[in-house]
Amino acid sequence: MAEVTDEALLDIxxxxxxxxxxxxxxxFYERKxxxxxxxxxxxxxxxxxxxxxxxxxxTCARDAGFTLAEIAAFLGARPSDTTLRERMAAKEREVDARxxxxxxxxxxxxxxAVCDHDPLVECPDFKRAIRSVGDS
Amino acid sequence: MAEVTDEALLDIxxxxxxxxxxxxxxxFYERKxxxxxxxxxxxxxxxxxxxxxxxxxxTCARDAGFTLAEIAAFLGARPSDTTLRERMAAKEREVDARxxxxxxxxxxxxxxAVCDHDPLVECPDFKRAIRSVGDS
DNA sequence: ATGCGACTTGAAGCGCGGTTCAAGTCAAGT
DNA sequence: ACTTGACTTGAACCGCGCTTCAAGTCGCAT
Numbered sequence: 001m002a003e004v005t006d007e008a009l010l011d012i013x014x015x016x017x018x019x020x021x022x023x024x025x026x027x028f029y030e031r032k033x034x035x036x037x038x039x040x041x042x043x044x045x046x047x048x049x050x051x052x053x054x055x056x057x058x059t060c061a062r063d064a065g066f067t068l069a070e071i072a073a074f075l076g077a078r079p080s081d082t083t084l085r086e087r088m089a090a091k092e093r094e095v096d097a098r099x100x101x102x103x104x105x106x107x108x109x110x111x112x113a114v115c116d117h118d119p120l121v122e123c124p125d126f127k128r129a130i131r132s133v134g135d136s
Numbered sequence: 137m138a139e140v141t142d143e144a145l146l147d148i149x150x151x152x153x154x155x156x157x158x159x160x161x162x163x164f165y166e167r168k169x170x171x172x173x174x175x176x177x178x179x180x181x182x183x184x185x186x187x188x189x190x191x192x193x194x195t196c197a198r199d200a201g202f203t204l205a206e207i208a209a210f211l212g213a214r215p216s217d218t219t220l221r222e223r224m225a226a227k228e229r230e231v232d233a234r235x236x237x238x239x240x241x242x243x244x245x246x247x248x249a250v251c252d253h254d255p256l257v258e259c260p261d262f263k264r265a266i267r268s269v270g271d272s
Numbered sequence: 273a274t275g276c277g278a279c280t281t282g283a284a285g286c287g288c289g290g291t292t293c294a295a296g297t298c299a300a301g302t
Numbered sequence: 303a304c305t306t307g308a309c310t311t312g313a314a315c316c317g318c319g320c321t322t323c324a325a326g327t328c329g330c331a332t
Contacts, residue, residue, distance in 0.1 A: 011308085011309080012308090012309070012310065013309080014317055021307085022291075023292085023308095024290070024291055024292080025289085025291085027288065027310095027311095028289075028290060028291090029320075032289095039297095041309095042297075042298060042299085042309090043309070043310045043311085044297095044298085044308085045295060045309085047309090050206060053263065056266060056267065057266050060241065060266050060269045062289090063269075064237075064238060064241045064269075066206050067287095067288075067289090068288080068289070069288095076330090077256075078254070080254075084256075085249055086243050086297095087251045088248050089249045090246075091158065091245055092242055092245035092246055092249060095238055095241055095242040095245060096242050098238060099235055099238045099239050099242060101199070101200075102200060102231055102234060102235045102238065103235055105196065105200045105231055106231040106235060107230055109224050109225075109228035109231060110228050110239045111225055112224050113221055114224045117302075118214070118216075120213075120220075127189065129197050130193050131192065132194060133196045133199075133200075147278085147279080148278090148279070148280095149278065149279075157323075158320080159278095159279085159322055160320070160322080161319085161320065161321085162318060163280090163281095164297090164319075164321090168319095177279095177328090177329095178279090178328060178329085179279070179280045179281085179327065179328070179329075180279055180280075180327095180328080181280090198319090203318075203319090204318080204319070205318095237330095243296085263284085
């Protein structure tokens, strides 16, 4: 008789394939308190499908430069948590500053790609552009 | 008699103060081939002032997500180097994609800061926004 | 000549974000 | 009963970008 083992839950391999993350990464995230299996089949982790959304969020935040510790703090917070709001807002300003910095850098690169100075590093336009990247 | 020791050159401490980088970081960059002292006073490194510009460039590139190895490759390249142009252009596209990603993320954060969903992670607007960050 | 302070070296250590490995568990198929 | 294959664990290892440390070397002032 096949044990039903709750068809709704996902094996770690399944979650890995569908999230694009390595199983080792999922176990690592668990140690860091970012995710948790809903149950175990024997030793095996069984995840709720929503975990995939959570992982998408985690991946996104990590790509954005949040540390895993920051993300864990976010995930653990309640909406009534004023601190959370503040941190969100702070992070928004941070990300916004970074967007502006990267935009200037992109423009520098755009120029560098068509500039004929030798050596490139000495192009006055390029140097000015670089300096402006540093200012904020 | 005070040894003149070329007044134009800078001590590592001076470069550190003016660049905002730790002396240890400067020595580390040297090992990685990013910078080089123009001379030595005995054992002490003596840097040309232009090194400060180079360091500004390095810092900027590093902030932009280049690895030190990438930066070293850039710095070593000639302007006639087609590969360099290509890499510049590739990096520009990369940075541009990142700008768009971060812009969407910033907008998500902006929404999250005013959203009242409990838990926040379940806000449909937020989820949609997060999904859009992932797409490029 | 003695001490101070800023430098020198190589080697080791750290925080982050994981991966890799050895050894073991378990369910299902033959 | 035995193999296969996907999982389990803890511990070790990795690359990156540095920092820290111990031990030593200078130049300069007292």
